Amino acid sequence: MKQGLADDRAALNRAVAAGEMDGVSRRLQGISTRFDEIWSKSSAMNLLDREHLAIQLASGRRMITSINQWISSTDIDAIRSEVEKLNPVLDDVDTLLDHTIRATAADTPEGS
Numbered sequence: 001m002k003q004g005l006a007d008d009r010a011a012l013n014r015a016v017a018a019g020e021m022d023g024v025s026r027r028l029q030g031i032s033t034r035f036d037e038i039w040s041k042s043s044a045m046n047l048l049d050r051e052h053l054a055i056q057l058a059s060g061r062r063m064i065t066s067i068n069q070w071i072s073s074t075d076i077d078a079i080r081s082e083v084e085k086l087n088p089v090l091d092d093v094d095t096l097l098d099h100t101i102r103a104t105a106a107d108t109p110e111g112s
Contacts (some may be wrong), residue, residue: 001041002097005034016083024083028064028071031090035060038093039048045100053096062091089106 008030008066035057041052061085070078 001034001038002094002101005031005038005097008034009087012083013087016076016080021071021074021076021079025068025071025081028067032061032064035093037061038097044104045096046103047097049096053093055094056089056096060086060093063089071072 007029008027012027012031014029025044038053039057042053063082067079067086069086070082
């Protein structure tokens with residue numbers, strides 16, 4: 001999931017840089033779907049990280065809705081601005097996934 005989110009994010013940034021409205025829209029849908037997948041697996045997280053993840057995913061979804069509205073108006077400058085605001089949220093989600101991966105690896109005995 002972590003790599004998939006990174007791939008979706010890179011593709012979104014490329015689509016924004018190229019001014020491809022359809023590409024931006026597809027990538028946002030991919031990120032939204034990835035958010036669903038991440039949340040469905042979030043029970044593996046500790047409670048504090050899971051709550052933080054819930055807040056970040058809600059913020060990310062709100063930003064995706066805003067970006068989609070700008071796509072409808074074809075304002076690429078506004079889209080760039082909104083994607084710049086989305087990137088720190090995606091950074092936080094990535095960090096939370098790292099915490100979970102490390103915690104899960106620490107809980108798994110060697111050779112398992």
